[in-house]
Amino acid sequence: MSPYLDADIVVRRGGFTLDVALAGEPGQVIAVIGPNGSGKSTLVRALAGLVPLTDGHIACRGEVWDDDAGTPTQVQRRNVGLVFQDQLLFPHLSALDNVAFGPRSRGAGRTQSRQVAAAWLARLGVGDLADRRPGQLSGGQAQRVAIARALATDPALLLLDEPLASLDVAVAMGLRFELSRHLSEFGGVSVLVTHDAIDTMTVANRVVVLDEGTIAQVGTPDEVAQRPRTEHVARLVGLNALRGHSAGTDVTLADGTPLTSTTPFDGEVFASFPPAAVALSLDEPFGSARNRWRGTVRSVVPHGAAVRVHLDAGRALIADVTPASATQLSLVPGRRVWAVVKATEIAIYGAAAKH
Amino acid sequence: MTTSDDVRRDLRSPARGPRAKPSVGRAPGRLLLPALVGLAVLVVPLLALLVRTPWAALPERLTDPTVQDALWLSLLTSALAMVVCLLLGLPLAWVLARVDFPGRSLLRGVVTVPLVLPPVVAGVALLTAFGRNGLFGAPLRDLGITIPFTTTAVVIAHTFVALPFFVISVEGAMRAGNRDYDLVAATLGADRWTTFRRVTFPLALPGIIAGLVLGFARSLGEFGATITFAGNFPGTTQTMPLAVYSELQSDSDSALVLSVILLLVSVLILTLLRDRWLYQAAR
Numbered sequence: 001m002s003p004y005l006d007a008d009i010v011v012r013r014g015g016f017t018l019d020v021a022l023a024g025e026p027g028q029v030i031a032v033i034g035p036n037g038s039g040k041s042t043l044v045r046a047l048a049g050l051v052p053l054t055d056g057h058i059a060c061r062g063e064v065w066d067d068d069a070g071t072p073t074q075v076q077r078r079n080v081g082l083v084f085q086d087q088l089l090f091p092h093l094s095a096l097d098n099v100a101f102g103p104r105s106r107g108a109g110r111t112q113s114r115q116v117a118a119a120w121l122a123r124l125g126v127g128d129l130a131d132r133r134p135g136q137l138s139g140g141q142a143q144r145v146a147i148a149r150a151l152a153t154d155p156a157l158l159l160l161d162e163p164l165a166s167l168d169v170a171v172a173m174g175l176r177f178e179l180s181r182h183l184s185e186f187g188g189v190s191v192l193v194t195h196d197a198i199d200t201m202t203v204a205n206r207v208v209v210l211d212e213g214t215i216a217q218v219g220t221p222d223e224v225a226q227r228p229r230t231e232h233v234a235r236l237v238g239l240n241a242l243r244g245h246s247a248g249t250d251v252t253l254a255d256g257t258p259l260t261s262t263t264p265f266d267g268e269v270f271a272s273f274p275p276a277a278v279a280l281s282l283d284e285p286f287g288s289a290r291n292r293w294r295g296t297v298r299s300v301v302p303h304g305a306a307v308r309v310h311l312d313a314g315r316a317l318i319a320d321v322t323p324a325s326a327t328q329l330s331l332v333p334g335r336r337v338w339a340v341v342k343a344t345e346i347a348i349y350g351a352a353a354k355h
Numbered sequence: 356m357t358t359s360d361d362v363r364r365d366l367r368s369p370a371r372g373p374r375a376k377p378s379v380g381r382a383p384g385r386l387l388l389p390a391l392v393g394l395a396v397l398v399v400p401l402l403a404l405l406v407r408t409p410w411a412a413l414p415e416r417l418t419d420p421t422v423q424d425a426l427w428l429s430l431l432t433s434a435l436a437m438v439v440c441l442l443l444g445l446p447l448a449w450v451l452a453r454v455d456f457p458g459r460s461l462l463r464g465v466v467t468v469p470l471v472l473p474p475v476v477a478g479v480a481l482l483t484a485f486g487r488n489g490l491f492g493a494p495l496r497d498l499g500i501t502i503p504f505t506t507t508a509v510v511i512a513h514t515f516v517a518l519p520f521f522v523i524s525v526e527g528a529m530r531a532g533n534r535d536y537d538l539v540a541a542t543l544g545a546d547r548w549t550t551f552r553r554v555t556f557p558l559a560l561p562g563i564i565a566g567l568v569l570g571f572a573r574s575l576g577e578f579g580a581t582i583t584f585a586g587n588f589p590g591t592t593q594t595m596p597l598a599v600y601s602e603l604q605s606d607s608d609s610a611l612v613l614s615v616i617l618l619l620v621s622v623l624i625l626t627l628l629r630d631r632w633l634y635q636a637a638r
Contacts, residue, residue, distance in 0.1 A: 075541040082542040105545035
């Protein structure tokens with residue numbers, strides 16, 4: 001049996017090609033992450049039917065929306081709900097009428113639509129704001145209304161394009177956990193485009209990492225966070241992840257730096273280690289010439305109880321040190337330091353061959 | 356530590372009361388003078404009109420059947436022209452604002468031509484198209500339909516000159532209004548007509564009302580195209596501006612009275628529409 005969401009999306013536009021296969025089962029929340037220009041928005045727009053497919057197919061909840069045969073199902077006939085970063089609530093309609101717009105457009109009567117809308121506003125905790133115009137709502141309130149509006153049409157597929165990105169940190173934090181609850185109660189598949197590692201970890205149960213239009217990695221949030229296969233995700237989750245070649249426990253990075261690990265592996269690998277595993281010193285460390293870099297401090301910023309140091313060592317490295325040692329080493333931008341990491345702290349995992 | 360400047364300021368400030376405003380918002384003298392002259396150019400002729408008008412004759416002139424006919428005809432034809440603008444101009448503005456097709460900017464240019472065309476040329480053009488021996492006028496005449504020198508011709512002339520104002524105004528509003536709202540409506544299941552009716556139209560409403568006001572005002576003052584294409588027959592084609600012109604030939608006092616009436620009607624309509632609807636819709 002084919003999956004609930006079965007999509008193979010190929011979109012060619014100018015010099016850019018998006019080629020992504022996506023599958024999902026009811027209740028799944030798929031986070032799509034990747035750098036700007038990796039095709040996240042195009043993917044969402046293609047699923048919604050706002051961008052035509054060059055090739056491939058999309059089927060959801062047993063309906064074929066697009067395939068090689070026949071014309072694609074128009075946007076308004078696909079059961080998708082879309083939540084935008086900037087909400088895009090209709091400015092001339094009250095919160096209630098914004099939410100009632102969907103049911104009404106899909107054939108429900110006025111009274112029934114409003115009842116459905118009122119129920120959804122109440123579920124999102126903004127039932128008392130039903131009569132307000134969007135201009136009278138705060139960012140967090142407006143995004144709740146926007147989510148209610150998307151869910152009120154009972155979509156088979158819910159698409160959320162960076163829904164929390166435009167909100168204040170504190171507001172986003174509150175809404176994030178509620179969103180997580182609503183998405184887990186939602187009976188369809190949710191696709192969440194995000195730039196935020198926390199969104200990915202708290203809301204999603206599956207992560208798709210896009211890079212230059214293709215899937216670089218798929219996995220659970222834990223898998224992706226612990227074993228990132230792109231530097232973008234490594235940065236997002238705050239890990240050092242370096243590509244190289246491993247033979248036994250000897251790893252040679254792309255730039256020739258030798259590493260020693262405690263995990264034997266043969267082939268292309270990622271070597272990753274947390275910033276806290278990196279020790280900094282001013283003098284060249286004794287012993288083996290492995291697992292170390294000479295670099296220049298780029299920035300020094302507080303990070304929780306520690307101090308996060310960004311280094312340029314031919315590649316970007318991040319190190320967390322105590323405020324005491326930051327002072328002792330007088331770490332300021334431009335300072336030359338040595339960075340060392342213990343072999344036992346380095347996680348080695350196979351890198352998927354790059355397309 | 357007090358400097359001499361501080362002292363000077365201290366000495367001066369009690370006498371000055373509230374402090375002078377920052378100079379940023381004040382106009383420099385060399386701009387102020389031309390600004391005042393510009394204002395005078397606009398205001399002085401109207402003041403002269405008001406000063407010279409024989410106000411005592413006003414009630415009498417208002418009950419004059421010729422004046423009443425002309426006033427009624429002006430309001431009626433202008434209103435009809437606005438109905439036509441709404442029915443034809445709204446879809447045209449929508450097409451120009453929302454549909455991507457080759458030659459769109461050319462079409463936009465064509466729409467604006469009547470805006471800069473001398474009205475008398477517009478009248479000649481209309482006559483060439485719909486006159487008794489015109490391109491379309493001749494076949495229409497064979498069908499028993501005569502357009503020139505009828506009230507219909509007045510409405511056509513008014514529509515011809517007012518439609519560009521309306522279309523430009525509405526198209527601007529529709530283009531400024533976020534196109535993304537149409538996409539949102541589509542994802543919510545609305546078909547294109549529903550989207551137009553419930554989203555595009557209400558969001559463009561301030562522009563539509565502004566377009567109607569502009570068009571109505573333009574239509575109310577229309578003279579050249581009307582007299583060329585529709586003639587100057589009291590009761591059927593003599594609108595207020597034509598009546599003013601006719602009166603000016605014989606009795607300049609009457610022309611003054613009619614002019615003032617037209618001025619008052621124009622100002623009345625503009626202020627009514629602006630204050631009551633324009634701003635409410637924009638809010």
